Amino acid sequence: MEPLTLRMTMYQALRRVTEDRPRQEALICGSTRLTYGQLQERVDRTGTFLDHRGIRKEDRLIFLLPPGVDFITLFFAAARQGAVVVPLDPRALPQRIIQVSEQVAPAHLVTAEPLSAPLLQELPSTITVHPVEKFSPGRMPEQPVASPPAVAPTDLLAILYTSGTTGVPKGAMHTHRSLIAPVVATLRVRELWLHRPSPTRLIRMGRALLRYRERLLRAAGRPQIFLSTVGFHTITGIEVFLQALLMGDTLIVQPHFHPVEALELIQRERATVLIAVPTALAVMLRVENFDQYDLSSLLICGTGSAPCPPNLAREIQQRLGCALHIGFGATETGGGVAVPDIGDSREDQAETVGRPLPGIEVRIADDQGRPLPPGEVGELWVRGEGVMMGYWGTADLTAQVLDEEGWYHTGDLAVMDERGYLRIVGRKKDMIIRGGRNIYPEAIERHLVSHPAIREAAVVGVPGRLGDEEIWAFVILEEGSDLTPRQIREYCRGALETYQIPQVVRILPDFPRTSTGKPQKFRLREMALEGKAGNQKVGE
Numbered sequence: 001m002e003p004l005t006l007r008m009t010m011y012q013a014l015r016r017v018t019e020d021r022p023r024q025e026a027l028i029c030g031s032t033r034l035t036y037g038q039l040q041e042r043v044d045r046t047g048t049f050l051d052h053r054g055i056r057k058e059d060r061l062i063f064l065l066p067p068g069v070d071f072i073t074l075f076f077a078a079a080r081q082g083a084v085v086v087p088l089d090p091r092a093l094p095q096r097i098i099q100v101s102e103q104v105a106p107a108h109l110v111t112a113e114p115l116s117a118p119l120l121q122e123l124p125s126t127i128t129v130h131p132v133e134k135f136s137p138g139r140m141p142e143q144p145v146a147s148p149p150a151v152a153p154t155d156l157l158a159i160l161y162t163s164g165t166t167g168v169p170k171g172a173m174h175t176h177r178s179l180i181a182p183v184v185a186t187l188r189v190r191e192l193w194l195h196r197p198s199p200t201r202l203i204r205m206g207r208a209l210l211r212y213r214e215r216l217l218r219a220a221g222r223p224q225i226f227l228s229t230v231g232f233h234t235i236t237g238i239e240v241f242l243q244a245l246l247m248g249d250t251l252i253v254q255p256h257f258h259p260v261e262a263l264e265l266i267q268r269e270r271a272t273v274l275i276a277v278p279t280a281l282a283v284m285l286r287v288e289n290f291d292q293y294d295l296s297s298l299l300i301c302g303t304g305s306a307p308c309p310p311n312l313a314r315e316i317q318q319r320l321g322c323a324l325h326i327g328f329g330a331t332e333t334g335g336g337v338a339v340p341d342i343g344d345s346r347e348d349q350a351e352t353v354g355r356p357l358p359g360i361e362v363r364i365a366d367d368q369g370r371p372l373p374p375g376e377v378g379e380l381w382v383r384g385e386g387v388m389m390g391y392w393g394t395a396d397l398t399a400q401v402l403d404e405e406g407w408y409h410t411g412d413l414a415v416m417d418e419r420g421y422l423r424i425v426g427r428k429k430d431m432i433i434r435g436g437r438n439i440y441p442e443a444i445e446r447h448l449v450s451h452p453a454i455r456e457a458a459v460v461g462v463p464g465r466l467g468d469e470e471i472w473a474f475v476i477l478e479e480g481s482d483l484t485p486r487q488i489r490e491y492c493r494g495a496l497e498t499y500q501i502p503q504v505v506r507i508l509p510d511f512p513r514t515s516t517g518k519p520q521k522f523r524l525r526e527m528a529l530e531g532k533a534g535n536q537k538v539g540e
Helices: 010-020 036-052 069-081 094-104 117-122 176-194 199-212 214-219 235-246 259-269 278-285 310-320 346-351 395-401 441-448 485-492 521-530
Strands: 025-029 032-035 060-064 084-087 108-111 128-131 156-161 171-175 225-228 250-253 273-275 300-303 323-326 328-330 335-339 361-365 378-383 408-416 422-427 432-434 437-439 454-463 469-477 504-507
Touching: 010 036, 010 069, 010 176, 010 235, 025 036, 025 069, 032 036, 036 069, 060 069, 060 094, 069 084, 069 235, 094 117, 094 171, 156 176, 156 235, 171 176, 176 235, 176 335, 199 214, 225 235, 225 259, 235 250, 235 328, 235 335, 259 278, 278 300, 278 310, 300 310, 310 323, 310 346, 323 346, 328 408, 361 408, 395 408, 422 441, 432 454, 432 469, 437 441, 441 454, 441 469, 441 485, 454 521, 469 521, 485 504
Parallel strands: 025 250, 060 084, 060 108, 084 156, 108 128, 225 250, 225 273, 273 300, 300 323, 469 504
Antiparallel strands: 025 032, 156 171, 328 335, 361 378, 378 408, 408 422, 432 437, 454 469
16 A cells, blocks of 8 residues: 655545555444445545535635544545644533634534524625535535646645634644645554564563553454444544554544443444543543453553543453553644553553654753753643644634744643653643742642542632632542541642642532533633532541
8 A cells, every 4th residue: 555645645645545445444424334445435426516516725614523424534535625624612602703704704614413594694694505415425416526736735634623622612723735744644654563663662572462462363454343423523433543544554433431331332343542532541441341241352541631530541451451641632633742652561552642753753841932941840732744824713812822933832741750751740730839939730630530439520729818829629430428627628738738728629520521521611710710619528
């Protein structure tokens, strides 16, 4: 098969796989099973239909679609035409849809569910709304497949909106090249494992073989079988289906996450790679009769999008019996920046996000932008082909995070050890300053969730009366727990420094979250300031 390169467009990248393995199964979703040849035929027919519908290069298309065959087909068909995809959460509130529509001025909107009459009235009159059924094979007219227009790898392909943890969602602009770049990096890692292992890597391969035995032997050198349980409106979801399809693997899509169905799919389809957010994995582990499912095919469980507590990470390793990859990436970087290796120790897999992928530069920088040595905490900067062009229509916001040398300033606080492994310790704007000390919420959260009765924790700084910040800890308890705020604070004594112990603990049934499941800390901070964070007492 011709190597995947950054000189290809997204359509060309898919086409190379189809030409090499047309009869291999590419996509499984519900009762639909498509080979690469069948998927390619759908993409070409849909691209021709888009052309006849007047969809041209640079036209923006909003997708309000769940993960599945329709999304993937339309994504590649739009790429074929040189159009620009704008995926939104299919459950997005009307005001969000209107806001994005006003920002990107789309020509078309494709939806799986009928839009409400009030929303239709408020959308710009220049938008044509299409039900997704219009693009099903049985509904599109038979017509000769048109030749695709000229498209370049540097052309804009997608505007991907950030999850909104800060309250200000922004549209990151990505080209064909920037979305293909993370796949190229992953292929380089796979090639190093299979074709050009160094002496050091041979040792790591031996350790991995001892640890995973038959799982690794069955999967090595063969197409992998991915199970994706995440939304395609997120960079994680898009990266997963691009990784699977552009590397010539098989992708199973779960349009709506259900823990029992996910376990059944792993067992029935013999999935080797599971992708799910930490909260979904926690729910799967709590399924009744979990241990009765045959999950022995799983080699890798990949997670991200939200923090994965170390205790959950270790439970995943123990009960799934596979490697755990807690990856780090961002909407602005086109996907993964760093990821653990299958040969890494269980500790490195559970407590770090691994080392940077090939072709990606990282820097741990101080407030003046100077590189910091190993072991020092600073802001993580990233540079590489996957970094976005900028934010749509907001040059001022772009200038705040992209510098003249091409470095993307992530806003994440990280530390790199002498071996090159990265550990994310929090968000720069979440750092709490108290008594002249820098306090990293992630360290407090890690300790809190180590308590067996605490399922999840989020720590924020709230302005105090004397100018310092108070530490507020919001926690979600395991079902049936009667743990009190006082007991939670006592649990912190002795394990944390005195200045790290939360002044206030609030117990909530759930957190306000982004569409990817991350706690929205700005909302928790607002709740604290407004005095609406629950009626539990501090515990003193």
